[in-house]
Amino acid sequence: MHRYSVTDPEPRRCILPFAAEPLQLAGLRRAVKAELAAWGMSALADEAQLITTELASNVIKHVGQGSAATLVLDADADQLRVELHDSSDKEPQRLHPACDEESGRGLQLLAALAATWGTTPTAAGKAVWCELPLTPDETRRRIQRATTVMETYGRAVGSPAARLSHRPALEESATGLVLDLLHWLTAHGLDPDDILDRAQLHFEAEVGTFG
Known part of the structure; x- marks a missing residue:
């Protein structure tokens, strides 16, 4: 997994290309946690890691195991934006829960955690994104x-x-x-x-x- 991080000047951005494999998810979560700690945003780490698992699991199940994907973190003074880019133009599917923690807990959880979320078409496929407020009420x-x-x-x-x-x-x-x-x-x-x-x-x- 390659990591490209831009932390100065603002806004802060981290780009994490990865292969959509179940074994990649733990490392992806660790990278998210480390990056947010470096940005002074550790309070959002649990939510961001959970969302990362959900989005990456959706790619594995509905785009294809081993497919290329990219996680992008963007932060400004008010919020953290999490984007998952993949090569499919299909809308994301709601996942059914399973015993394996890597399977994700459903996009309904994404809606509950994030202030806003949605899907944006890209030249290569799509990006599923969500925004987390830095100070949730x-x-x-x-x-x-x-x-x-x-x-x-x-x-x-x-x-x-x-x-x-x-x-x-x-x-x-x-x-x-x-x-x-x-x-x-x-x-x-x-x-x-x-x-x-x-x-x-x-x-x-x-x-x-x-x-």
Whole structure:
């Protein structure tokens, strides 16, 4: 894997050409983490590494294992932009989760993590891109944490994450999660009604603040 980094002057850019192979993904994540640390953006490393895994896994599965691809990181004062360039003009496909952590967790996760994302045609194929704000607000942090919990819960009860993009499946899974949590609170001697009331008060206060 070759690495080309431009860190001075601003904006900062890192270009990482790689072969779309499962064994390349760990090294790609390490390179992303190292580059963001050099830029003073370590707070975004976990999200950027997760997005990198998702985008690269999509190339492996839908463009072809071993195909040439390039990861590009661009940073300015407000955000980090992550781009994955490949040689196919096909729109990216939503991935089905698998036990292998390298398989990606679905482009619905990309939408939850990123402020914006999309696909841009290029002369050689396409680029899938997303933008991460350098200072995500508390509402986005809560949504990101909830997305992770819902995906984990969906796997635990046997509901594929792909189904969670449909409203009925979302409602069913969310209801089941809340019901399990109420049982958990009761088993630990806590008052579920009190917890729900407090959560509702906090939610209304935050909606009033951020909305």
